[in-house]
Amino acid sequence: AQSVTQLDSQVPVFEEAPVELRCNYSSSVSVYLFWYVQYPNQGLQLLLKYLSGSTLVESINGFEAEFNKSQTSFHLRKPSVHISDTAEYFCAVSADQGAQKLVFGQGTRLTINP
């Protein structure tokens, strides 16, 4: 079975500051890793995913995450945040075979202050 721990439930930052949202996972099998974003009153949207290959993956809106197998981490970073990045961010893991059901962390609420 897999599990995910998001180490921070809330992260407040100032606009244009860098941010890191931390995610650690545990699994006895190979996994795929995902970050989803949930804007207020909206559904979950896939932000980025790691399946294989380069351990650094990027999204179209400036976020990036790095898969670190030895530390079982998949932290999400952005060098300069905007007000529009205010949302709940969920890290998720799935086994690389079978149903590929997702196991989610508890989420990190990112609040951007002007």
Add this chain to the structure above:
Amino acid sequence: DTGVSQDPRHKITKRGQNVTFRCDPISEHNRLYWYRQTLGQGPEFLTYFQNEAQLEKSRLLSDRFSAERPKGSFSTLEIQRTEQGDSAMYLCASSFRGNYGYTFGSGTRLTVV
């Protein structure tokens, strides 16, 4: 591609009543998933279909819950004899086998009073 649609968006029901939610996945997606999300928590897996076959159910899915996907297209999730603990956001997602990373619907928010 109109995305994943869920209906209704909100449902308020009295304890003990039955409710049914509908999910219309992206048309070419053969996998469909149901998740439940309570306040302050990440979504939790409930069940999954490949085409019309229900292949896995979570232990969270008690006997009061039943899901169907009769023709491999839309799906319904029914909760019988609702309890206050059933209050949550019910999320549907779909994917195409071999693709990783679902498309989620906007969810149905259930409030049991």
